[in-house]
Amino acid sequence: MKRDNLDFLIPMFPFCHFSNFSILIINQTDDEYLLTSEFPTVRVINSNEIGLSKSRNLGLKNVTGKIILIADDDVVFFENFQENIIIEYNQNQDFSAICFQTITKKGHLYSKYPKERKKLNSKELRKVLSIELTFKIEDVKKENCLFNEFFGLGGKFQDSETFFFLKRMVHNGCKVIFIPLPIVIHEAFSSSDDASSDRVIYARMAGYCKSHGIFAYFFLFKYMFFLLRKYNLSVPEMKKKFGIGLSGIYDYKLILNKNLDSRYE
Structure with missing residues (x-):
């Protein structure tokens, strides 16, 4: 939100320049903070709307490529994350979405993940972080899968947006699988972890x-x-x-x- 330069991308990709990747940034902002990009691979949409699910739905309408990875602006990617994602999709071609693991900044698994690759049940879907989620955009658009804008930060009910997105995918016939492989680093706490709030x-x-x-x-x-x-x-x-x-x-x-x-x- 309210970004006016691309410097926040630098620590996200410590192993190379961020322009090596195809990135779409949804910058929820006002006229005082407008973001632009001089890199052809980094596209920017400045939006006056508020809400995490609205931001992601706007992104879904404007993405390019075949496989989409949702990225928050406070994560750090592993050097081989892109290659590992592509390998898994080549080995699991019947699946529309693949969920991976997150490692904390202290080097621990973010949560208690299944030990083996598997289709996730409803309880396990609830634990998936958006930064662990990848999917084929063609399948998502074909099955009309969007984020529910009543849910998520900035919405009326500020939680569970990724869960209901995955539930909608499964309900509409998309296959979702978990792979016990880390692709991203994040703090050991997320906005959904304070269960008593x-x-x-x-x-x-x-x-x-x-x-x-x-x-x-x-x-x-x-x-x-x-x-x-x-x-x-x-x-x-x-x-x-x-x-x-x-x-x-x-x-x-x-x-x-x-x-x-x-x-x-």
């Missing part, structure tokens, strides 16, 4: 309503027990968190009632 609770309960309908209330109680065990919250804090979860379910039900979204999962 009001933002995450509100968004996740809305997401449970989207995925499970009336059973979202069951997941709300289950989530409250999880918070109690992990964070040892007081009774007043738990009451507040429960109310926030209820609001997430209620507000998403309003969206469904107005036919603004669909429970395709």
Whole structure:
């Protein structure tokens, strides 16, 4: 957001110049911070819209190439990441998307990944970071797979945008596989990791309503027990968190009632 030069790309590719790669930057900004590029391989779209999913959907409409990798501006790529991605797609040609691993800056795996390559179930899809996700743009466009703009940072429900994108891919017939191979380095914490924050609770309960309908209330109680065990919250804090979860379910039900979204999962 609000970038006015390309210097942020330099530490992302420490092994070569960033212009060696085909990059599309969606810069959500205003007229004070406009980004331009002098490199033919680095394209820029300055957008006045706000929201992570809106940014990614704008990117999907304007990408070139065959295989797309989503990149945040605070990651560092491994030197051989591009070659490894291409090798895996050549070996798994029936799959529309391949999810990889992230390594923390301390050299550890970002999360507890499956030990072997496999198709991911719904619970495992929820853990996929956007920076681990690659996909064939032709398949995504053919199956009309977009990011749900109600979800994601800057949206109404600020979480789970990658999960619902993958769920939509699977629902529409795209095959998704996980490969236990790291391609990127990131801090050991992401915006979705604070499970006790009001933002995450509100968004996740809305997401449970989207995925499970009336059973979202069951997941709300289950989530409250999880918070109690992990964070040892007081009774007043738990009451507040429960109310926030209820609001997430209620507000998403309003969206469904107005036919603004669909429970395709």
